[in-house]
Amino acid sequence: MVGGFEYTLVGIADTQMDLGLLMEYHYDDRKRGATTPFDDDTFVGLRLTLNDMASTEFLAGVVMDNGSSGTISFVEASTRVGESIKLSVEARFYDNLPSFDPLSAVEQDDHILLNVAWYF
16 A cells, blocks of 8 residues: 655745655555565655756655665656756665665665767
């Protein structure tokens, strides 16, 4: 089961920017027998949309395991450059994942991805 919400603050600080507040709860009653690593986890995040001509957006959040101190943090951002190029960056960080967590195999695999897309 996953449930959550996003509440958007429109026109923050008297600008054209919007700020979304996000929260989700993930639950699987199979606990360690679950087929997903998100058996009892809480996600909180922020989405900032600049509402500019370049469609600039930022998304950041953290998934916290409620049964341990494990966390998965991420940041995503994108913007257009001109009419045919889009730049995106994505970063993921894994921390304190317990050995029984299905994601513990990737705990040392933090990554940052930069993507440049050209549309023609």
